[in-house]
């Protein structure tokens with residue numbers, strides 16, 4: 001599915017300084033029963049966000065009105081666990097366009113890139129700076145520039161660059177997805193299939 | 199150039215290479231299930247494109263399915279809806295569909311190998327992270343997201359950056375009471391859940407050579423739990439023996455041609471890995487997890503580590519122990535448990551039921567334990583019956599359920615209640631994985647059986663020694 005283009009994002013950030021946030025926390029399995037890609041944001045971090053009786057847990061960051069924005073900032077090894085793209089959908093559907101961490105699980109990172117959420121991997125030191133900056137001022141602005149491949153804390157001007165491969169970068173800048181590319185080389189694929197060993 | 203096993207299989211499937219970008223990888227076998235495929239089919243519909251090679255995709259219903267009364271209509275309307283979508287999408291696109299009640303139905307990673315869909319040197323994907331299981335046959339197999347499921351349906355290809363390579367060697371022979379599950383949990387506890395992120399792993403050394411195909415599947419299955427995209431083991435006589443004569447295995451000239459390819463599938467002497475790690479089998483004991491990720495495991499006889507002594511954030515570690523209601527430094531032996539789950543694509547094969555039965559034979563299930571014994575497929579069910587394991591289990595007070603993923607991810611009714619402890623042979627002990635608030639202790643079928651008999655965490659070697667005398 002084609003998605004929104006990503007260029008420069010200026011936003012406040014929502015801090016989640018926990019390591020190994022797994023996909024079962026991002027979206028518990030019992031909410032994977034839809035056959036459409038809609039409404040997953042309501043159940044993002046469901047069991048951290050709500051009590052069993054569905055009342056909000058006051059101490060969870062998404063329930064704290066001080067924090068908000070389109071950038072989710074997570075601890076090391078974010079998105080480990082299952083391949084459920086629903087986790088990335090939930091992040092997107094809730095309103096995040098970018099996730100920042102010092103380390104991402106592979107499948108989650110791919111899933112994000114495939115649906116238009118930008119995963120930004122920073123150094124542990126820079127991640128710490130971001131957490132500290134948000135703690136000091138929840139309204140602090142973070143700027144993520146995809147063309148320049150940089151992330152900047154506006155208040156101090158501190159900046160770090162991040163990696164993304166050129167192909168994915170172009171896709172995100174233009175809102176293309178992999179299927180568009182693959183459909184264009186279908187004849188080559190057909191030729192290859194005829195010679196495939198299995 | 200000297201190549202690794204992984205290089206050989208990967209390179210022979212690259213249709214295109216994009217500079218500074220991913221490779222376009224041709225996929226030989228695609229498995230789908232009801233949970234991660236419906237949105238992919240919707241995508242095809244909205245683009246108005248067909249499935250390119252329907253004969254290379256196989257559908258089975260497993261994640262959502264009930265494990266009792268499968269002959270009755272599925273009660274949960276949302277689950278029923280997903281199952282119906284899988285059936286209709288498969289019919290519309292001419293994809294083999296093994297739905298509830300079908301003799302070939304079962305967990306996707308159990309039935310693939312059983313019917314010979316899984317073959318050495320193949321590229322295999324599925325919208326489930328434990329697709330890595332199929333690597334036991336020397337295939338490159340990994341889990342994918344729904345957008346990628348759509349890509350494979352539409353073009354039989356996927357776009358992937360080639361991962362780095364890691365070889366994990368385990369030399370020597372396994373101690374008494376140590377199973378393939380313990381080997382995997384041991385490795386994960388050493389590497390942590392992110393230690394192999396970005397890598398594809400090859401397992402090598404005597405321990406894996408001597409392992410059965412079932413055991414190899416258990417090990418490869420758990421590769422994802424250390425962050426690896428997948429794990430694989432070079433095929434050998436055992437592999438060929440296992441696949442020969444299965445329904446989708448090539449025959450005649452095609453078998454000979456396949457064998458010619460398969461017998462080249464090993465890492466060349468001197469091939470370079472980005473990382474190589476070696477363990478000694480004699481250091482491995484029966485394992486159990488105490489925390490909320492599979493890396494938080496230890497030998498069952500040891501004490502839970504102190505927060506200061508572990509790598510990673512102290513807060514995260516403490517949060518995890520709080521959830522489990524365990525304390526730093528305490529021993530787990532004797533801790534009362536409430537549930538036992540034998541099953542999943544990690545340990546739901548016949549060998550796992552044999553191991554479980556070997557311990558419960560002639561004993562009685564503890565009264566305080568609810569046990570869910572869920573075979574991975576109908577083929578496993580049949581073998582359990584044919585080998586007389588069913589009687590052993592029944593005499594000990596256990597009942598057998600019908601195949602499916604069950605409490606591995608608790609999407610159906612098999613949910614561990616909040617606050618309860620479950621010794622599970624599955625693969626994830628994340629918070630709430632087996633039901634909201636559930637507390638999971640991952641372990642081997644032997645440890646699960648010992649817990650089921652005694653009602654508490656028990657070193658299975660104690661019961662096994664009793665048996666031997």
Ligand code: SF4
Pocket residue numbers: 260261305306307326327328542543544602603606607624625
């Ligand atoms: S048993 Fe668990 S891990 Fe295996 S396929 Fe089912 S849900 Fe996935």
